């Protein structure tokens with residue numbers, strides 16, 4: 336270990352924009368944590384926000400704010416245009432055929448619950464099967480458990496191999512005409528595994544099953560084209576792609592959304608209301624009861640503009656270089672064990688240090704200014720399957736730097752030393 340990069344990060348980490356061309360846009364990176372420069376490696380939980388997103392919300396609230404879809408007055412029309420413009424941006428971003436295929440929700444979780452409660456309630460019955468993988472986030476597991484309890488359908492779990500890759504042969508064996516839905520994460524928030532979703536969609540469609548893709552992680556790391564992917568539903572959250580909290584997206588193919596009943600009732604989702612009954616608006620408004628997250632939609636639109644300005648090519652090549660560097664650094668930490676080493680992985684690395692509890696490692700890193708996630712990462716069944724209490728997870732984004740990764744490696748050496756872990 337190199338003594339020169341010893342006690343503090345100051346000699347390691349250049350401040351401000353040095354090291355990443357994207358850093359200047361993210362004001363929170365200037366925050367100090369326990370007296371150290373913040374090293375934010377919790378991007379799979381949520382990303383930091385660029386100025387352009389903060390500005391977009393502030394400008395909206397201070398110049399053209401009003402409720403949408405309700406008023407003939409000028410400001411309400413401006414707000415409606417801005418909200419619908421955000422919807423078109425999302426549609427273009429994921430290359431959907433029409434903005435009508437984009438439903439705004441609170442996030443990935445609500446999008447999946449929406450599908451379970453509308454499409455699920457009408458299309459899933461007793462004897463049907465729903466397939467999910469063993470690496471699902473609770474958001475793509477619990478709503479299906481609840482649907483199965485209501486409907487008498489059964490939930491099947493597609494296993495993983497030891498590296499954390501999906502067992503595709505098992506998937507082949509499990510798919511049958513009874514399979515009505517395959518709900519699958521594209522990129523695992525715990526293992527970083529990238530699932531071959533195009534292949535999975537094709538296999539599922541061959542037996543007549545529909546496919547829902549949890550793209551909560553994938554959306555941050557690669558361009559998505561829902562038409563070439565061919566999935567029936569796809570979900571993601573704004574806050575993991577530099578946008579505000581409180582908004583997410585359900586993409587659904589028109590032919591499905593058209594047939595789905597509403598979920599929540601209220602204003603905005605209706606066509607005609609009598610005291611005894613109501614008729615419903617067409618999608619997407621049918622699924623957006625009540626005043627929607629207007630400013631958040633505008634913020635999400637601004638985040639998409641940022642990604643397009645930065646370019647996927649720049650984002651991907653930067654993340655790849657950082658990820659490779661992270662792997663090299665972790666290789667040298669004594670007693671470090673990777674959790675998740677499938678061949679196709681992205682931006683996320685879970686690990687354990689000797690026998691240390693992940694919380695202890697996380698707390699010691701926090702004291703050094705490093706934000707990593709510790710625990711089960713909303714994947715308790717997977718932790719049980721792996722026989723571990725949780726992991727420490729470092730997850731990367733474009734504003735991270737090679738110096739930060741060196742500093743992480745360095746700090747992990749210190750932590751290992753403090754906890755008496757040798758190899």
Ligand SMILES: *Cc1c(COP(=O)(O)O)cnc(C)c1O
Nearest residue numbers: 442443444472474524551552572
């Ligand atoms: C974060 C995440 C979710 C849940 O997203 P919310 O924004 O909390 O609704 C679901 N699946 C995966 C893979 C995630 O990473």
